[in-house]
Amino acid sequence: MLDRLRDLIPEPALRRLPWYLAYVSLLREKGVEYVSSTGIARGINVDASQIAKDLSFLDIKGKTRIGYEVTLLEHKLEEFLGFRKGHRAAIIGVGSLGRALMQDSGLTNYGLEIVAGFDVDKEKIGTSTYGMPVYDIADLTAKAREMQLEIGIVTVPVEYAQEAADAIIAAGMKAIWNFTPYRIQTPEGIVITNTSIYAHLAVMYNRMLSH
Amino acid sequence: MLDRLRDLIPEPALRRLPWYLAYVSLLREKGVEYVSSTGIARGINVDASQIAKDLSFLDIKGKTRIGYEVTLLEHKLEEFLGFRKGHRAAIIGVGSLGRALMQDSGLTNYGLEIVAGFDVDKEKIGTSTYGMPVYDIADLTAKAREMQLEIGIVTVPVEYAQEAADAIIAAGMKAIWNFTPYRIQTPEGIVITNTSIYAHLAVMYNRMLSH
Numbered sequence A, B: 001m002l003d004r005l006r007d008l009i010p011e012p013a014l015r016r017l018p019w020y021l022a023y024v025s026l027l028r029e030k031g032v033e034y035v036s037s038t039g040i041a042r043g044i045n046v047d048a049s050q051i052a053k054d055l056s057f058l059d060i061k062g063k064t065r066i067g068y069e070v071t072l073l074e075h076k077l078e079e080f081l082g083f084r085k086g087h088r089a090a091i092i093g094v095g096s097l098g099r100a101l102m103q104d105s106g107l108t109n110y111g112l113e114i115v116a117g118f119d120v121d122k123e124k125i126g127t128s129t130y131g132m133p134v135y136d137i138a139d140l141t142a143k144a145r146e147m148q149l150e151i152g153i154v155t156v157p158v159e160y161a162q163e164a165a166d167a168i169i170a171a172g173m174k175a176i177w178n179f180t181p182y183r184i185q186t187p188e189g190i191v192i193t194n195t196s197i198y199a200h201l202a203v204m205y206n207r208m209l210s211h
Helices: A002-008 A011-029 A037-044 A048-055 A070-080 A096-103 A105-110 A137-146 A158-170 A197-210 B002-008 B011-029 B037-044 B048-055 B070-080 B096-103 B105-110 B137-147 B158-170 B197-210
Strands: A087-092 A112-119 A132-136 A151-154 A175-178 A191-194 B087-092 B112-119 B132-136 B151-154 B175-178 B191-194
Touching: A011 A037, A011 A048, A011 A070, A011 B158, A011 B197, A037 A048, A087 A096, A087 A137, A087 A158, A096 A112, A096 B096, A096 B105, A105 A112, A105 B096, A105 B197, A112 A137, A132 A137, A137 A158, A151 A158, A158 A175, A158 B011, A175 B197, A191 B197, A197 B011, A197 B105, A197 B175, A197 B191, B011 B037, B011 B048, B011 B070, B037 B048, B087 B096, B087 B137, B087 B158, B096 B112, B105 B112, B112 B137, B132 B137, B137 B158, B151 B158, B158 B175
Parallel strands: A087 A112, A087 A151, A112 A132, A151 A175, A175 A191, B087 B112, B087 B151, B112 B132, B151 B175, B175 B191
Antiparallel strands: none
16 A cells, blocks of 8 residues: 555655655654644645645545644654665765765665765775775675665766766666766666755855845 | 856756766866767767757857867856855754765865854864864854855754754855755745755655665
8 A cells, every 4th residue: 555655646745755754753852742734834834735735645644623643644754755664775986975975874764774885996995984894896796685785876976977877787786876967877677866966056056146 | 147147047957057067077087179969968868959958058159060168168067057166154063964064075176165063062062073163053143254154054953954044044144055854944035955865865765666
């Protein structure tokens, strides 16, 4: 049932669910027991009818005039979003950004378990970063099987992005989280998610000029 | 002229420009002298007519049958995107993610100069992180003036996101880069950019289930 609902949810709604989760977690910490979509709307500045519609994809019912049970809603949101399941990932490219992600323990709260790094640099191979081993990228296929790696996080310099992605695919991993601004080309069946924080910078600078 | 064109560009086009920049920088490093929009299209998997249209917002003309001069295009893109100008920023919340951004020297290449961190934790105040001072959040207004801070990067725990934003606004800074999933409310005239990498995780996990 969960998987069927997941298939139906439009991506913009899916992207909004973590906002609700953040607010609901905050309410739970404050000891609030129930919250309505109107209450969430006031707290995070999103239209209440939109929230109600987005939450309808979850396997949860609110009570009339009382709303949703906060702890249950938090649990259902985390479960629906895949944050309660550990997804095993590796950093490909243990440079500045790669190390940055390896040290962000916050990712674990969202179901991402970074367990190793891979690099081509002989100086880095065999060392450990924030307690995680750094391996030779040439060993990715063997290690991916051994460590049950599902997600490859691409933090190499932009000119090696496609090469890194090809290595991840060859290693049998099913998802690529691309932090480079390069548009990686992937075959059918591979999940690719692009997070270009630098593109966000461009948008921010542009808005700053217009203000 | 640059500012006028900047006002006209639609946000989706603006978000694509860093992709072209990444590819063009790669070509320049390889010693390529000219590139056409068709060439860029082949390299990064985006429609050529879209690229030509997006690049028409830049103050640059390609030559018929030869294309754009690579070094000039790279320069114009960096300039247009604001990556050649230093934007002074501070990390609000020197936790795991805050430290991660402070150590990502790659941001400097995109015009972001993180120069300080601010926190409420007495253990952190007065120390330095990756060579940057960590100050008391209570001193933000004074330090913002002294250090000419423009951008506040919000990496506090989600329940303090609004409070951190309010402090940034009170300090007279003009832009907020929000890394929390909380929908911060800001008055007119403040630029807010939301980068919720955890929402990207939700989308990725969801696609992995459907494959």
